[in-house]
Amino acid sequence: MAGQSFDIVRDGVLVGYQLDRRMALLKGFGRSNGCAFADSPGHMPIQRMANVSLQPAPDGPSVEELISGVERGIYIMGDKSWSIDMQRYNFQFTGQRFYRIRDGRLDGQLRDVAYQATTTDFWRSMEAVGGPETYVLGGAFNCGKGQPGQVAPVSHGCPAALFRGVRVLNTVQEGGN
Amino acid sequence: MRPQEMVERALELSRSDDCVVIADETSTANLRFAGNTLTTNGVARSARLTVISIAGSGVGVVSRAAVRDEQIADVVEAADAAARDAAPAEDARELAAGDGGGAGWDDPVEPTTIEVFRGFAPALGDAFAAAEAGGRRLYGFAEHTLTTTFLGSSRGLRLRHDQPTGRLELNAKSPDMTRSAWTGVATRDFSDVDVAALDARLDQRLAWAKNRVELPAGRYETLLPPTAVADLLIYMYWSAGARDAADGRSVFSKPGGGTRIGESLSGTPLRLYSDPAAPGIECAPFVVAHASSREESVFDNGLPVGRTEWISDGRLAALRQTRHSAELTGQPFTPGVDNLVMEGPSGGRSLDDMIASTRRGLLLTCLWYIREVDPQTLLLTGLTRDGVYLVEDGEVVGEVNNFRFNESPVDLLGRLTEVGGSVHTLPREWSDYFTRTVMPPIRVPDFNMSTVSQAS
Numbered sequence: 001m002a003g004q005s006f007d008i009v010r011d012g013v014l015v016g017y018q019l020d021r022r023m024a025l026l027k028g029f030g031r032s033n034g035c036a037f038a039d040s041p042g043h044m045p046i047q048r049m050a051n052v053s054l055q056p057a058p059d060g061p062s063v064e065e066l067i068s069g070v071e072r073g074i075y076i077m078g079d080k081s082w083s084i085d086m087q088r089y090n091f092q093f094t095g096q097r098f099y100r101i102r103d104g105r106l107d108g109q110l111r112d113v114a115y116q117a118t119t120t121d122f123w124r125s126m127e128a129v130g131g132p133e134t135y136v137l138g139g140a141f142n143c144g145k146g147q148p149g150q151v152a153p154v155s156h157g158c159p160a161a162l163f164r165g166v167r168v169l170n171t172v173q174e175g176g177n
Numbered sequence: 178m179r180p181q182e183m184v185e186r187a188l189e190l191s192r193s194d195d196c197v198v199i200a201d202e203t204s205t206a207n208l209r210f211a212g213n214t215l216t217t218n219g220v221a222r223s224a225r226l227t228v229i230s231i232a233g234s235g236v237g238v239v240s241r242a243a244v245r246d247e248q249i250a251d252v253v254e255a256a257d258a259a260a261r262d263a264a265p266a267e268d269a270r271e272l273a274a275g276d277g278g279g280a281g282w283d284d285p286v287e288p289t290t291i292e293v294f295r296g297f298a299p300a301l302g303d304a305f306a307a308a309e310a311g312g313r314r315l316y317g318f319a320e321h322t323l324t325t326t327f328l329g330s331s332r333g334l335r336l337r338h339d340q341p342t343g344r345l346e347l348n349a350k351s352p353d354m355t356r357s358a359w360t361g362v363a364t365r366d367f368s369d370v371d372v373a374a375l376d377a378r379l380d381q382r383l384a385w386a387k388n389r390v391e392l393p394a395g396r397y398e399t400l401l402p403p404t405a406v407a408d409l410l411i412y413m414y415w416s417a418g419a420r421d422a423a424d425g426r427s428v429f430s431k432p433g434g435g436t437r438i439g440e441s442l443s444g445t446p447l448r449l450y451s452d453p454a455a456p457g458i459e460c461a462p463f464v465v466a467h468a469s470s471r472e473e474s475v476f477d478n479g480l481p482v483g484r485t486e487w488i489s490d491g492r493l494a495a496l497r498q499t500r501h502s503a504e505l506t507g508q509p510f511t512p513g514v515d516n517l518v519m520e521g522p523s524g525g526r527s528l529d530d531m532i533a534s535t536r537r538g539l540l541l542t543c544l545w546y547i548r549e550v551d552p553q554t555l556l557l558t559g560l561t562r563d564g565v566y567l568v569e570d571g572e573v574v575g576e577v578n579n580f581r582f583n584e585s586p587v588d589l590l591g592r593l594t595e596v597g598g599s600v601h602t603l604p605r606e607w608s609d610y611f612t613r614t615v616m617p618p619i620r621v622p623d624f625n626m627s628t629v630s631q632a633s
Contacts, residue, residue, distance in 0.1 A: 042221050083548040083581075085560045090581050090630035092558050094550060114550060114558075116581065116628055147318040147346070148207060149609040167628075174583035174627060175556045 001034040008052065009123075020047040039150040048145045053137075053157035060131030063160045068104040069128070074113060074168060075099040075106060079138070081114070092116045094171070114169040122163065130160035178246045181282060183226055184329040186246075190253040191331065193230035193237075193260050195272055197478050199467060200327040201225045204288030207320040208298065213305040215298075220291055227467045228256040229475045231272075235263030236475060238468050266476075268469055268501035273479040275334035282327070282335045289323040289341070297345075297367040304376045308349065313383055315376065317347040321367060326465055334479040338461040340515075341365045344608050347372075348563065349379035351386075355633065356576070358382035359542055359563035361404065361603035363612040365457065382542070382564050388575035390567050392629075398538035399624035400531055400568070403616035405544045406519065407604035409557065409586040410449065411611050412547060414517055416555055417487060418472040419496035423506050428555035428587050429496060436496060436506055443491035443590040447521045451514030452484035457601055458613035460515035472513055474499035485511045491590075516613035521596025528618040531597050533571040539624070540566040540573065543605040544582075555585045559606070560630050579633070580626035595620035 001021065008016050019029055020036035038045045067075060078096030085091075098110040117125075139155035178186065180200035187198040202224050209217040226249070227240040237259025239252050297319065308315045321343040328336045343364040350357045358379045364370050401409075413428075422429035422436040429437045453462040464480045466473040477500055486494045495511040503510040532540060547559035558581060565577040597618040604614055 042223055044219075081548045081550045081558065083546045083558045083560070085579065085581070085630045085632035086545060086562060087632040089632050090560065090579075090628060092550075092581060092583075092627075112551070118631060144609070147209070148205070148320060169583075169627070171551050171556055171583070172554075174625065175551070175554050175585055175588065176623075176625065177554070 001032050001036070003034045003050070006033045018047065018049060020045070023047060037152070039152045043148070043150050046146045046150065048152070049143070049154055051139075051155040054129070054159060054161070056132045056135045056159035057129045058132070060129050060134070060159065063130060063134050066128055066130055066160055066162045067101055067106065069162065070101045071103060073101040074110060075101055076113070076115075084119070089118050090116070091119060091122075092169075112171045114171050114174070116167045116169060122166065125163045125165050126161055127164050128162040132159070134160035180224065180286065180325070180327050183244070183246075183249060184327050186249050187226065187228050187253050188329055188331055190250050191228070191230055191257055193232045193257045195231040195331045197229040197231075197272065197328070197330045197334075197475060199227040199229075199465065199478070201227075201324055202286045202288070203322060203324045204290070205320060205322040206289050206291045206293055207318065208294055208301070209318050210301065210305070211316045212314050213309050218291060222288060226252055228252050229478070230256040230260035231269075232257070232260040232263070234265040234269035235260050236266045236269065236469070237261070237263055238475065240467055266469065268474040268476055268499055270474070270476040270500045272330055272332045272476060273334055274332045275330065275336070275479065277333055277335050279336045281337050281339075286325045287323075289321050293321045293343070293367055294319065297370055297372065300370075300372045304372045307373070307376060311380055312352060313349045313380060314352065315347060315349055317345065319343075319345045319367070326461070328463070328465060328479055330479060336463055336479055338463070338465070340460065342612055343367055344603055344612055345370055345375075346603070346605070346608070347375050347379065349376070349383055351383055356383050356386040357563050357633070358386070359605070361605055361608065363601060363603040363608075363614070382566075385566050385573045386564065386576035390575040390577050392567070392577050394580065394626050394628045396623040396625055398535070399621050400528065400535065400538060400540045401619050401621065401624075402528055402541060402543070403600055403602035403618055404605050405541050406619055407517070407602050407614040407616040408544050408547055408606040409584070409589065410519060410616065411517060411604055411607050411614070412549070412557060413555060413586040414487070414497075416552070417496050418502070419498045419506050419508060420471045420502040422496055423502065427552055428585070429493065436508075437493050438496060438508060439492060441492050442488060442587060443593070445521060445593060445596055446490040447488065447519060447590070447596055448486060448490070449488035449517070449519050450484060450486040451516050452518065453482055453514055453516070454484070455516055455518055455615065458516040458518075458615060460613055464512050472497045472499070474501060476500070477512060480510070480512065482512055482514050485514060488590075515611070517611075518599065518615040519617060520599050521617055525596050525598035525617055527598055531595060531618055531620060532568055532573065535568045535571060538568050538620075539577060540568050545606060547606050550583065555587050556583060557585065558583050558627070560632070562632075579630040581628045581630055583625050583627045589619070589621055592621055592623065593619045594622050
C-alpha cells in the first residue's frame with residue numbers, strides 16, 4: 001500500500017482516521033491510507049501510527065510573538081516523560097526546559113513542571129499556531145505497539161503553539177515532598 | 178553451521194587481542210484469542226551473532242541477525258576494525274577465563290514449538306465455553322519463547338544457557354463491553370497455568386464492576402496487587418545502577434556524593450533480591466552482556482551471577498554493578514540478574530485477606546503506561562487499568578473510575594503499612610522485557626491518584 005499524505009484534522013474538524021485495508025473496509029472509509037507496517041520480517045503488519053504532524057500557519061507568528069501574547073504562563077521546550085491512557089484521553093507530559101512567562105516576556109527558568117490534560121480538551125484549548133520558522137521535526141525511535149511487541153521509529157513535526165488553561169503540576173508536590 | 182560452531186569459527190577468525198562471541202537462538206510460539214475464539218497462532222525462529230573484539234583496551238561490538246556461514250568473517254572483521262579504531266574503554270578489565278565446553282555446550286538447540294500449548298489450548302477452549310455460557314468474552318495472548326545463548330571467548334569460556342519464558346494475558350469483558358477485567362501469569366512451560374481458575378477470578382471481577390462508583394482524584398488507602406508492585410519495583414531495579422548513583426544521577430545518589438547503600442529505605446524489614454536459582458524464575462547464572470552500558474560491561478561476560486540482596490531488612494544493600502563501577506564505588510561486584518523477588522516479614526497475608534481487613538480503600542488490578550517523571554526522586558506516572566475497586570468494611574462494593582497516579586516506588590517502600598505474602602506474578606507493563614518476578618501485595622495508606630482518567 002503506497003504511503004500518502006492525508007488530513008486527520010482540517011480547519012479544526014476531524015476529517016480522517018489512520019487506516020489499514022481491513023478497517024477501511026469494515027468502517028466504510030473506502031481505501032486504506034497505508035497506516036500499517038511491521039517492525040521486521042518476523043512480525044505481522046499491524047495498524048499503527050504513521051508520521052503525524054501539526055502544520056504551521058503559513059503566515060503564523062514567531063515564538064517571540066506567541067510569548068508576547070501571554071500575560072502569565074510557561075514556555076516549554078522539548079519533550080521528556082510521556083504517558084497516556086489506553087483510550088488516549090488522559091495524558092501527562094514533561095519537557096526538557098521550562099521558562100516562566102510574565103507580561104509577554106520570558107522571566108527566568110522553572111523546574112519540576114509537568115502538565116496534564118484530556119486530549120480533546122487540550123487541542124480545543126489551542127489558541128495560536130506558529131509560523132514555518134517555528135516548525136521542528138521530532139519523534140522517537142522506540143514507539144512500542146502490539147503483542148508480540150513491535151518497536152518502530154516515528155516522526156512528528158510541530159510548530160510552536162499556544163495553549164490556554166492547561167493544568168500544570170509541580171512534580172515535587174506530586175511526589176508528596 | 179550450528180551456533181556452537183559459529184562461535185568457534187568467529188573466535189578462530191578474530192585477529193584481535195581477545196574476543197567474546199555470543200550466539201543467541203530464539204524460537205517462539207503464540208496463540209491469540211478474542212471474543213471466546215482463537216484468532217491467530219504463530220511460530221517463529223530467529224538467530225543473532227554478536228562479536229565483541231578487544232584490541233588493547235579498545236572494544237568493538239558488531240551484532241547481526243540471521244548471519245549465514247559465509248558472513249561470519251564479515252561480522253568478525255567489522256568488530257575487529259571497530260576495536261582497533263576505538264578509544265580506550267573505561268570498563269576494560271581482564272576477561273573471565275574458562276576451560277572449554279561447559280555443561281550442555283555440545284547439545285543441540287531444542288526450539289519451542291506450538292506443542293508447548295498441548296495441555297493449555299484445550300483448557301483455554303473449555304474456558305471459552307464457560308465464558309460464553311457465563312455471559313462474558315475472553316480476549317488475550319499466550320506466548321512461549323525459548324532462547325538458547327552460547328557464550329565463548331578467546332580465554333576458553335564455553336557457556337550455555339537455555340531460557341524459557343512464557344506468559345498469558347487474559348482479559349474478560351461484559352457483552353456490552355462496558356466492564357473489563359485482566360489477569361496474567363508468567364510460566365516456564367504452560368504446564369502450571371490454570372485457565373479455569375483465572376477465568377473464575379475474572380468472572381468475580383466483572384461481577385464487582387456491576388456497581389459503578391465515581392471517585393475524584395486524591396490520596397487513597399490502596400491495595401496494590403503483586404503485578405502492580407512488580408511493575409513499580411522493576412523500574413526501580415532498572416534505575417538501580419551504581420554508576421548513575423555514584424555520579425549523582427539517580428534516586429540512589431547520596432546528597433553531597435556517593436551512593437545511598439546502607440541507608441534505610443523502609444521501616445518494614447522487607448527484602449528485595451535476585452537469585453538465578455529461585456524456583457520457577459530460574460535465569461542465567463552468568464553475565465551475558467551484548468554491549469557495555471552504565472549497568473553492564475562486555476568485559477564481565479561469563480562471570481558468575483549469584484543471589485544478590487538489593488534491599489535487606491529495609492536497608493539498601495547493593496546496586497547493579499560492573500567491575501568498573503564496583504571499583505569506583507568501593508562495593509562488591511553485583512551484576513544485574515534477570516529476576517526479582519520481594520518479600521516482607523514472614524506470615525504475610527493473601528490479597529483476599531488484606532481486602533477483608535480493609536475498612537475503606539481502593540483495590541487495583543494493574544498499572545499501565547508507566548513513565549519516569551523525575552529521576553532524582555524516581556517519581557513515576559502511569560494509569561490504572563481493567564478494574565479499580567472500592568473496598569468498604571472488608572468487601573468490594575463496586576468498580577471505580579480509572580486514575581492517573583504519580584508515585585515513587587522508593588517513597589512507597591517507606592510509606593507502605595502492610596506487605597502480604599509473595600507470589601509468582603506477571604508484571605503487565607513490562608512483560609515484554611521482564612517476566613520473572615515473585616512479589617507481594619502491599620497496602621499504601623495514601624497512594625497519589627493525581628487525576629481521573631476517562632478511559633474505561
